[in-house]
Amino acid sequence: MAEEIIIPEADNQEISINMGPQHPSTHGVLRLVLSLKGEMVQKVEPHCGYIHRGIEKMTESMTYQQIIHLTDRLDYLSAHMNNAAVCLAVEKALDIEVPERVKVIRTIMDELARIASHQLWWCSFGMDLGGLTCFFYGLRDREKILDIFEETTGSRLIQSFYCPGGLMADLNPNFQKKVKDFIVYFRKILPEYDELLSGNIIMMERAKGIGKMSKEDAISYGMTGPSGRGSGFSCDVRKHHPYHAYDKVKFNEVLRTEGDTYSRYMVRIDEMRESMNIIEQLIDNIPAGDFAVKMKPIIKLPEGEYYQRVEAARGEFGVYIISKGEKNPYRMKFRSPNFCNLSALDTLTRGHKIADLVAIGGSLDYVIPDIDR
Amino acid sequence: MREIFNYFKSIFFALKSLWTGMKVTGAYFFKPWKIVTQQYPENRKKLKMYERTKGELVMPHNDKNEHQCTACGICQINCPNGTIEVKSVTVETADGKKKKALNKYIYNLGMCTFCGLCVKTCPSDAIVFSNKFEHAVFNKEKLVKTLNKEGSTLKKGAE
Numbered sequence: 298m299a300e301e302i303i304i305p306e307a308d309n310q311e312i313s314i315n316m317g318p319q320h321p322s323t324h325g326v327l328r329l330v331l332s333l334k335g336e337m338v339q340k341v342e343p344h345c346g347y348i349h350r351g352i353e354k355m356t357e358s359m360t361y362q363q364i365i366h367l368t369d370r371l372d373y374l375s376a377h378m379n380n381a382a383v384c385l386a387v388e389k390a391l392d393i394e395v396p397e398r399v400k401v402i403r404t405i406m407d408e409l410a411r412i413a414s415h416q417l418w419w420c421s422f423g424m425d426l427g428g429l430t431c432f433f434y435g436l437r438d439r440e441k442i443l444d445i446f447e448e449t450t451g452s453r454l455i456q457s458f459y460c461p462g463g464l465m466a467d468l469n470p471n472f473q474k475k476v477k478d479f480i481v482y483f484r485k486i487l488p489e490y491d492e493l494l495s496g497n498i499i500m501m502e503r504a505k506g507i508g509k510m511s512k513e514d515a516i517s518y519g520m521t522g523p524s525g526r527g528s529g530f531s532c533d534v535r536k537h538h539p540y541h542a543y544d545k546v547k548f549n550e551v552l553r554t555e556g557d558t559y560s561r562y563m564v565r566i567d568e569m570r571e572s573m574n575i576i577e578q579l580i581d582n583i584p585a586g587d588f589a590v591k592m593k594p595i596i597k598l599p600e601g602e603y604y605q606r607v608e609a610a611r612g613e614f615g616v617y618i619i620s621k622g623e624k625n626p627y628r629m630k631f632r633s634p635n636f637c638n639l640s641a642l643d644t645l646t647r648g649h650k651i652a653d654l655v656a657i658g659g660s661l662d663y664v665i666p667d668i669d670r
Numbered sequence: 671m672r673e674i675f676n677y678f679k680s681i682f683f684a685l686k687s688l689w690t691g692m693k694v695t696g697a698y699f700f701k702p703w704k705i706v707t708q709q710y711p712e713n714r715k716k717l718k719m720y721e722r723t724k725g726e727l728v729m730p731h732n733d734k735n736e737h738q739c740t741a742c743g744i745c746q747i748n749c750p751n752g753t754i755e756v757k758s759v760t761v762e763t764a765d766g767k768k769k770k771a772l773n774k775y776i777y778n779l780g781m782c783t784f785c786g787l788c789v790k791t792c793p794s795d796a797i798v799f800s801n802k803f804e805h806a807v808f809n810k811e812k813l814v815k816t817l818n819k820e821g822s823t824l825k826k827g828a829e
């Protein structure tokens with residue numbers, strides 16, 4: 298009876314399958330519902346919410362000092378920048394000018410965090426493409442930054458180092474020397490990244506021309522950060538709306554116009570160089586002074602609405618506060634870069650293979666707790 | 671002709687790029703002293719944490735079994751997670767005044783997010799973070815700790 302079995306024409310039948318929530322290449326608990334025709338992706342539908350903790354609601358019952366430690370837990374790889382967004386919003390609302398020293402230290406910390414985040418992205422991107430070696434090389438170098446963080450802030454990943462008005466503690470005396478050593482070390486080691494992965498033929502075949510995004514689409518999806526800049530969308534908050542000490546340093550906004558996976562990759566590699574430039578300009582002249590201005594124990598923001606954006610490692614991170622004059626915010630909203638970047642995944646992957654979906658997802662570099670909040 | 675040339679050229683470039691990557695990994699293969707992996711449980715004795723490492727909250731006592739906590743409860747108010755519970759008793763001092771004194775300082779390590787607000791806001795510097803980071807226990811009741819020692823008193827002059 299073998300002749301009677303009807304083999305469905307795989308080309309014409311659409312099947313939908315689940316990818317995730319427990320899938321190593323989604324970097325967390327993200328569930329993607331794929332519609333496939335053969336191996337070709339027809340549609341991707343992300344289902345978020347598996348790690349929703351209700352952080353926005355929790356902030357409504359916390360004081361502004363306490364909120365800081367929750368923002369660490371959004372995008373844990375850019376904890377410093379997320380902290381900075383809330384601190385800057387509160388400082389803006391209260392019209393406080395933080396000392397020059399605080400601004401410079403915050404800038405250095407942010408850039409270190411950016412390098413560490415891009416290093417981890419490089420590790421996992423290499424691993425998504427099947428190169429396990431990258432993972433060990435990247436983590437080896439990231440360890441040095443985490444050591445610097447641990448020595449000054451006391452924690453390695455979620456530091457909660459900033460507070461409204463300044464910093465939680467002053468710098469460790471070893472900080473400057475260690476950062477300088479790291480820059481010297483990493484300038485030597487970064488070409489190794491290029492040799493291992495950037496110029497690798499397998500990587501180029503899998504990344505060049507895959508997942509193209511035009512500048513117009515990038516703008517309309519609100520793709521920011523390295524993912525947006527890979528499409529030529531000039532969106533660096535550090536350049537366009539400087540905060541901290543970014544207006545005093547010289548650096549280039551890394552832009553690429555191809556818009557494919559490879560250009561998003563190269564933007565991040567080049568951004569690590571730019572971050573090192575910024576740190577080098579500041580590390581030798583950290584002004585002396587206080588590490589925080591004296592704040593009242595209970596901070597009450599005047600009634601009104603406040604918005605502050607910063608450039609996190611993955612794009613523009615925004616904090617929107619509505620205050621009714623109480624010690625807790627009436628409503629707080631976080632604009633997370635990953636959520637917007639994820640929304641472009643469907644457009645990016647349409648018509649590509651499943652294996653390319655993994656590469657494109659890796660190049661978007663999403664962090665799930667930031668998407669779900 | 672040109673196609674064949676390009677074909678071989680691409681093969682040559684592919685091999686070259688693979689060779690570049692292999693050179694990096696090969697270099698480390700022959701230079702094992704450049705490897706930085708820590709053998710964690712084995713090197714436990716030598717392991718040195720940084721002074722500021724937030725391991726767990728402790729209340730330092732001096733050799734006379736005295737701490738500096740006045741049981742004011744500021745740390746409890748500032749903790750975002752309800753990790754700390756300060757239980758105080760009212761005692762009568764020698765000159766007949768009523769005063770709060772610390773009875774039990776309960777700290778639930780399982781709920782602590784290491785934000786550092788308690789240490790920062792404590793007016794008497796009575797609590798600090800220790801470097802101990804190996805917290806694994808078999809049931810979570812063991813994570814609830816009493817930080818003041820048995821029979822400890824307030825340090826003289828710390829009121």
Ligand code: SF4
Pocket residue numbers: 738739740741742743744745746756791792793794795796797
């Ligand atoms: S530890 Fe410090 S803040 Fe907490 S109750 Fe004691 S004195 Fe007050």
Ligand code: SF4
Pocket residue numbers: 727748749750751752753754781782783784785786787788789
């Ligand atoms: S570190 Fe933060 S969460 Fe932990 S006990 Fe102190 S205030 Fe509470």
